[in-house]
Amino acid sequence: MRTHVQRKHPHDDAPDTAAAFRRLTGLPEGEERDTLRQEIINAWLPMAGRIAGRFRNRGEALEDLRQVAALGLVKAVDRYDPDRGSAFESFAVPTITGEIKRHFRDHMWTLHVPRRVQDLRNRVRAARQDLAQTATGSAPTVAEVAARAGMTEEEAMTGLEALDSFTALSLDAQLPGADDGYTLSDALGGPDPALDIVVDRESVKPALRKLPDREKKILYMRFFRDMTQSRIAEDLGLSQMHVSRLISRCCTRLRDQALHDQAVHDQAVHDQALRDHALLDQEVRDAA
Incomplete structure (x- = not known):
């Protein structure tokens, strides 16, 4: 039925x-x-x-x-x-x-926002709407919003920050006040090529400290003061050919030492990984 x-x-x-x-x-x-x-x-x-x-x-x-x-x-x-x-x-x-x-x-939500923060956002939004109906034209302060919503000023700040997390602008969106087409993507940074130089400098420091003082001085004058080989030879009372051989020999020594140190480090990491694996395997067998 x-x-x-x-x-x-x-x-x-x-x-x-x-x-x-x-x-x-x-x-x-x-x-x-x-x-x-x-x-x-x-x-x-x-x-x-x-x-x-x-x-x-x-x-x-x-x-x-x-x-x-x-x-x-x-x-x-x-x-x-x-x-x-x-x-x-x-x-x-x-x-x-x-x-x-x-x-x-x-x-x-464009960004992942915890539920607590979402609740604060909703309360802050409602408080701002209520204050907008009674305000004299100026934007309500954080203290006024907090008092209206019945929360602390810190919570009100968190809710106000979350107001902009519901949606997001495209990277191709023009920034406010930019008349020349400047967009968010133009403000993004890129990889810093100097980072590779930092790594190279740190890797040669141990070998550089072991060089004789004269070789250290020659390398400093050539690569940090940008002096020519002829000028270095004149200052040190050497021939330009001798300075050239010293620079070439020092650079080769530094490169070989850096490669050797890197190989030693990589081998140590590999050996430690093998030991950790063997220890974990033994623990699994003992537990079984």
Whole structure:
């Protein structure tokens, strides 16, 4: 026997489904129960759509919000227990609303923001809206927002920072006040080529300290004071050819020493990894 869900007037989105729910709880799994369950869901869909409408103009299409609200309605119907004595509407409204809020929290934020911070943002946003209606034209201060929202100034600052985390600008977006097409991507930094020089300098320092003083001086004059070989030879009383051989020999020695030190370091890391692996393998065998 097919059961028709009765509606109450004048609110068409709040039907009288008490009898249908009582009958639903007594039916076993099967086609008859599925049909009655679907009738109840269809009867309450207008209410779910009305709740979804409260969240329009927040960056999500209304049709998508209605689908989320319908999902919340299905969960409410499946979880509702008429024996608890409360009306279905009082159970369904917070369930549907919570489902929509979860959708915004999980799918609409550009950046991942903890739920606590999201709650602070919502309270701060509501406080600013209230203050805007009574303000004299100036933006409310952090202290005023905190007092209005009933939170500390530190929490208000956190909520205010989260106001800009819901959406993000494209890297191709022109920066405010920039008249020359300057975009966010133009403000991004890139790899610093000097980092490789830092690594090279640090790697040759040990070998550099071991060089004789004369070779150290020659290298300093050539590579730090940018002096020519002829000028270095004149200052030190050497021939230009001798200075050239000394520079070449020092550079070769420094390079070979740096490569040798790197090889020793890599081998030490490899040996330690093998020891750690063997120790872990032994612990696994002992535990077994």
